[in-house]
Amino acid sequence: MSFNSFGHVYRVTTWGESHGPALGATVDGCPPGIALEPEMIQTWLDKRRPGQNKNTTQRNEPDAVEILSGVFEGKTTGTSIQLMIRNTDQRSKDYGEIAQSFRPGHADITYHQKYGLRDYRGGGRSSARETAARVAAGGVARAAISDLMPKAQVKGYMVQMGDRKIDRDRFDWDTIDQNDFWCPDATAAAEWEDYLDFLRRKDHNSVGAIIEVVARGVPAGLGAPVYGKLDTDLAAAMMSINAVKGVEIGEGMAAAALTGRDNADEITMGPNGPEYSSNHAGGILGGISTGQDIVVRFAVKPTSSILSPRKSIRIDGSPIDIVTKGRHDPCVGIRAVPVGEAMMACVILDHFMLDRAQTGGVRGKIG
Numbered sequence: 225m226s227f228n229s230f231g232h233v234y235r236v237t238t239w240g241e242s243h244g245p246a247l248g249a250t251v252d253g254c255p256p257g258i259a260l261e262p263e264m265i266q267t268w269l270d271k272r273r274p275g276q277n278k279n280t281t282q283r284n285e286p287d288a289v290e291i292l293s294g295v296f297e298g299k300t301t302g303t304s305i306q307l308m309i310r311n312t313d314q315r316s317k318d319y320g321e322i323a324q325s326f327r328p329g330h331a332d333i334t335y336h337q338k339y340g341l342r343d344y345r346g347g348g349r350s351s352a353r354e355t356a357a358r359v360a361a362g363g364v365a366r367a368a369i370s371d372l373m374p375k376a377q378v379k380g381y382m383v384q385m386g387d388r389k390i391d392r393d394r395f396d397w398d399t400i401d402q403n404d405f406w407c408p409d410a411t412a413a414a415e416w417e418d419y420l421d422f423l424r425r426k427d428h429n430s431v432g433a434i435i436e437v438v439a440r441g442v443p444a445g446l447g448a449p450v451y452g453k454l455d456t457d458l459a460a461a462m463m464s465i466n467a468v469k470g471v472e473i474g475e476g477m478a479a480a481a482l483t484g485r486d487n488a489d490e491i492t493m494g495p496n497g498p499e500y501s502s503n504h505a506g507g508i509l510g511g512i513s514t515g516q517d518i519v520v521r522f523a524v525k526p527t528s529s530i531l532s533p534r535k536s537i538r539i540d541g542s543p544i545d546i547v548t549k550g551r552h553d554p555c556v557g558i559r560a561v562p563v564g565e566a567m568m569a570c571v572i573l574d575h576f577m578l579d580r581a582q583t584g585g586v587r588g589k590i591g
Contacts, residue, residue, distance in 0.1 A: 230461065233581065234368075234574040236361040240311075241343055242351030248308040249357040251364050253577065254294070256302030258368045265289045265307070265363030272359045272562040285312060289360050300368075307360045311353075325538045327546055329528025336539070352466045352556055355563040362566020365573040372576060375441035380565040381406045382557055383521070384434035385416045406561040424554040428531035433557025436521045437462075437564040439572055442507070444515035445587055446575040453511025454518075454575050461567040462522040467556050470523040474506020489516075493591055518572075522564060524557040 229237040233253045240247025269287045287309055294305030323344045326333040331350035335342040342348060369376050381400045383390050390409035399410045407413040423429045447454030459471045479487055482504070490501040500516055507518035529548035536546045553559060579585070 230464065231570060231574045233577040234365065234570060236358070236570060238354060238357035238361070240309075240354070240357065241345075241348040242311070242353040243343070243345035243348075244311060246308050246310045247354065247357050248306065249361040251294070251305040251307065251361050253574075254300050254302070254305055254364055254368055255372070255577070256300055258300040258364075258371050259298060260291070260295050260300050260305075260364060260367050261298055262289050262291055264367050265291075265360050268359050268363045268366065268562055268566065269309070269356060272356060272559050285356075287356055289363075300364075305364060307357070307364070309356050309360065322546065322548070324540075325544050325546060326536050327528060327548055328534045328536050329525075350466065352553070352559070355466060355559075355566075358465075358570075359562055359566045362562075362569045365566070365569040368573050369569060369576075372573075373441065373443065376572065377440045378437065378565050378568050378572070379440070380435055380437040380561040380568070381408050382433055382561060383408075383436045385419065385555060385557065386431040386433075388412065388416060388419065405558055420554055430527035430530050430554045430556075432526045433524050433555055433560070434521055435524065435557055435560050435564050436519065437561075437568045438520075439507070439518040439568055442513050442515070442518055442572055444513055445583070445585075446572070446579050447508065447512040448578070448582070449511055452578070453508075454513055454571070455506070455508045455511060457571050457575065458518075458520050458568065461571050462520060462564060465522070465524075465560060465563050465567065467524045467527070467560070468522045469525050472506075472521040473508060474519050475504040476506075476521060479504065498590060513575075518568075520564070520568065522560075524560050527553050527556045 228239065229235055231253070235252045237250045238247070239250070266289055269289055273285060273287045290308045292306035292308055294301055294303050326336070330347060332342060332344065332347070335350060366378070379400070382405050385405070390407060390412045394409045394411060396408055396410065400406050400408050403410065403413040405413050405416055407416065420431070423431055455473045459473065462468055462471045475482065475487065487504050489504055492499050497515070500514065503516050503519065505514065506520065507514055507516040531547055533545040533547050536544055538544050
């Protein structure tokens with residue numbers, strides 16, 4: 225199976241399966257001299273870790289990261305960094321009944337059609353468990369960003385669960401880390417709690433979500449025209465996350481309903497450089513960062529593993545009604561928040577290093 229890597233200069237290769245002995249990431253291209261300890265990565269893995277509350281899968285994994293190479297005396301050496309996370313709470317027996325059949329909405333059938341075999345234990349590489357490796361690699365990227373771009377911050381949050389949206393007038397950054405949904409609207413979070421409880425316990429169902437990720441304090445000039453666009457790589461990174469079915473930058477699809485007058489972010493000269501009246505562009509123009517907040521949203525489909533029977537077929541083509549047993553997220557979008565943050569961090573660092581290699585950080589003078 226190829227295509228397990230992403231990035232240009234800061235390059236990440238993930239490996240491992242949901243029910244294998246371990247999974248992890250090989251990180252290449254991280255600059256030397258960056259302070260890095262396992263605890264710095266663990267902070268972000270703990271945010272994604274399963275089994276922390278009733279609203280996520282009850283698979284109880286510690287997700288303890290081990291740094292096997294690329295760090296000496298607490299600093300990166302510039303060589304490849306090998307990260308490993310051991311699997312400790314697999315229940316492969318939960319998947320025995322689907323070994324010869326395909327779960328609707330899952331990659332079971334396409335993996336079989338492409339490769340002629342598949343790891344049916346939790347989906348193997350198609351499992352959301354793979355995203356733990358991305359979050360670990362994102363932790364390394366965050367450490368490098370903190371050193372190279374100290375003003376930059378990456379923050380993600382859920383803005384919609386099913387058809388229930390947050391109220392932007394109640395948006396509170398401080399609320400995000402105070403509820404199970406990483407939601408900036410405390411009222412919406414309380415409503416979502418009741419809604420998800422009903423779906424999980426009574427309706428035996430699941431629901432999708434929309435996640436928004438913002439990178440603040442990113443300098444202008446990252447990205448390149450045409451095929452090296454910052455938003456191209458951000459869109460690809462977010463779309464590569466399991467269960468993601470749509471990505472928007474800035475105004476996104478809603479820009480189609482605007483006029484040119486409404487959509488244009490007017491520019492004035494401020495005391496510290498250009499200032500914009502709005503941010504419909506999501507902080508990126510012509511594939512290059514403007515210095516404004518970089519705003520990305522992605523839509524996560526409902527978890528396909530549900531207790532409600534769904535029609536499908538066996539490998540021999542015979543019909544079957546599938547009920548997916550085991551431990552699953554009723555809304556996988558909850559744990560997608562730290563994954564989106566990790567992918568944003570990896571792409572931002574990658575483009576910072578690409579820009580440094582091409583321009584040396586030189587910028588056109590304004591004013």
